[in-house]
Amino acid sequence: MPVEKIDTLVVGGGQAGVAMSEHLGKAGVPHLVLERGRIAERWRSERWDSLVANGPAWHDRFPGMEFPGDPDAFVAKEQVAEYFAAYAEKLGAPIRCGVEVREVRRNAGRPGFAVTTSQGVIEANRVVAATGPFQKPLVPALIPADAGVTQLHSSGYRNPDQLPPGAVLVIGAGSSGVQIADELMRAGRKVYLSVGPHDRPPRSYRGRDFCWWLGVLGKWDMAAPAPGTEHVTIAVSGARGGETVDFRRLGNRGMVLLGRTEGYGDGSLNFSPDLRRNLDRGDENYLSLLDEADAHIASNGLDLPEEPEARKREPDPDCVTDPLLELNLAGAGIATVIWATGFAVDFGWIRADAFDERGRPLHQRGVSVQPGLYFLGLPWQSRRGSSFIWGVWHDARHIAEQIVIQRKYFDYQGKAQRTLQEA
Numbered sequence: 001m002p003v004e005k006i007d008t009l010v011v012g013g014g015q016a017g018v019a020m021s022e023h024l025g026k027a028g029v030p031h032l033v034l035e036r037g038r039i040a041e042r043w044r045s046e047r048w049d050s051l052v053a054n055g056p057a058w059h060d061r062f063p064g065m066e067f068p069g070d071p072d073a074f075v076a077k078e079q080v081a082e083y084f085a086a087y088a089e090k091l092g093a094p095i096r097c098g099v100e101v102r103e104v105r106r107n108a109g110r111p112g113f114a115v116t117t118s119q120g121v122i123e124a125n126r127v128v129a130a131t132g133p134f135q136k137p138l139v140p141a142l143i144p145a146d147a148g149v150t151q152l153h154s155s156g157y158r159n160p161d162q163l164p165p166g167a168v169l170v171i172g173a174g175s176s177g178v179q180i181a182d183e184l185m186r187a188g189r190k191v192y193l194s195v196g197p198h199d200r201p202p203r204s205y206r207g208r209d210f211c212w213w214l215g216v217l218g219k220w221d222m223a224a225p226a227p228g229t230e231h232v233t234i235a236v237s238g239a240r241g242g243e244t245v246d247f248r249r250l251g252n253r254g255m256v257l258l259g260r261t262e263g264y265g266d267g268s269l270n271f272s273p274d275l276r277r278n279l280d281r282g283d284e285n286y287l288s289l290l291d292e293a294d295a296h297i298a299s300n301g302l303d304l305p306e307e308p309e310a311r312k313r314e315p316d317p318d319c320v321t322d323p324l325l326e327l328n329l330a331g332a333g334i335a336t337v338i339w340a341t342g343f344a345v346d347f348g349w350i351r352a353d354a355f356d357e358r359g360r361p362l363h364q365r366g367v368s369v370q371p372g373l374y375f376l377g378l379p380w381q382s383r384r385g386s387s388f389i390w391g392v393w394h395d396a397r398h399i400a401e402q403i404v405i406q407r408k409y410f411d412y413q414g415k416a417q418r419t420l421q422e423a
């Protein structure tokens with residue numbers, strides 16, 4: 001069987017793979033996208049049932065197509081997936097679904113890569129790894145498997161009925177953790193939520209969604225933080241039409257807020273005494289955005305309605321004034337622990353000298369140190385927006401431009417070669 005050859009092979013048919021295909025197609029670069037599941041598979045099968053986009057439809061989309069319906073609505077995850085499938089169809093994107101890439105190996109002594117897939121080997125001059133910013137669920141090895149509680153990662157959570165009866169402890173209060181905890185409390189569960197440092201922008205302020213504010217204030221374009229900067233999670237939600245995440249409000253409604261989870265022993269968890277500090281820091285982040293928005297409105301003479309009530313703060317719930325530092329899981333009736341502790345990337349399938357000692361890609365704006373290898377959709381790949389729907393589209397354009405530049409060098413024939421051909 002002759003080996004299939006392609007100029008550029010894109011691994012992953014999520015939003016990143018679709019965006020990459022659009023820009024490569026426009027640039028006339030022959031390419032193929034391989035997706036092991038369906039287009040936008042993670043939106044379909046690795047997220048909880050009730051998830052809606054965190055940004056409104058007018059914002060969380062590609063420039064080339066709008067979502068049907070209300071542009072201010074928060075689109076359900078299935079519709080997000082359908083959007084990318086329709087987008088790919090509109091492009092006529094060469095996406096082959098149901099094909100898993102098992103290994104990408106840099107050729108020795110010649111350019112290009114040998115790509116081993118579940119359906120044979122493909123030779124590619126270039127490879128773009130677009131397998132997602134959130135690939136491998138991170139679960140700290142803290143609570144032993146035999147501790148008598150069900151443990152799952154947020155990526156495995158679907159709905160309240162899936163969990164055994166009893167109270168639930170959610171560890172991690174970024175967008176996933178806080179939305180899951182809220183859903184469980186609304187379903188009548190007793191919920192404990194371990195809250196670490198976080199940013200907490202207002203859902204909207206003075207008539208504009210925070211996505212708009214982050215855009216006009218240049219915050220989506222913020223460059224990657226310096227190495228070693230502590231990653232701070234962002235707690236936002238599009239649920240029920242979009243609401244500001246307010247931990248004090250959740251506490252006053254009965255959720256037990258806890259500080260950062262620190263250790264486990266004898267059936268009990270320990271928490272850092274940092275709950276109030278984390279909430280205060282979240283409030284500071286919230287208020288600083290209101291201040292910046294007010295200053296932007298004033299300096300640009302915008303006619304947007306005042307919203308003084310946005311600065312009102314709920315009283316501290318008891319769990320904040322008198323925080324629990326230790327919790328016996330059985331004593332509290334906790335039957336399930338949900339780890340909403342984030343994800344890591346996993347590029348173990350790429351055999352090329354392109355990673356640091358912790359397996360993180362060495363790259364500049366997605367262009368790897370390994371010639372011919374590119375990454376797309378990494379967290380903070382070029383800016384804060386890189387791992388989000390609208391941001392990845394712009395990063396894909398940059399990668400396509402870089403590929404076009406390299407193809408030109410590759411195709412260049414020196415004078416001697418040209419003379420030889422003419423002779």
Ligand SMILES: Cc1cc2nc3c(=O)[nH]c(=O)nc-3n(C[C@H](O)[C@H](O)[C@H](O)COP(=O)(O)OP(=O)(O)OC[C@H]3O[C@@H](n4cnc5c(N)ncnc54)[C@H](O)[C@@H]3O)c2cc1C
Pocket residue numbers: 011012013014015016017034035036037038039040041042043047051052053054055060099100101102130131132133134176349376377387388389390392
């Ligand atoms: C809970 C949650 C909610 C989010 N909500 C929003 C939101 O509202 N708005 C927003 O802008 N962003 C949101 N994001 C962030 C981001 O948009 C998503 O994570 C998005 O799925 C990333 O798209 P991607 O294409 O980069 O990666 P993925 O969606 O992860 O796509 C990668 C694809 O590669 C495939 N794949 C992986 N390995 C292989 C292989 N070896 N061979 C072949 N195929 C492979 C996978 O099946 C997958 O389809 C959210 C993230 C999470 C976790």
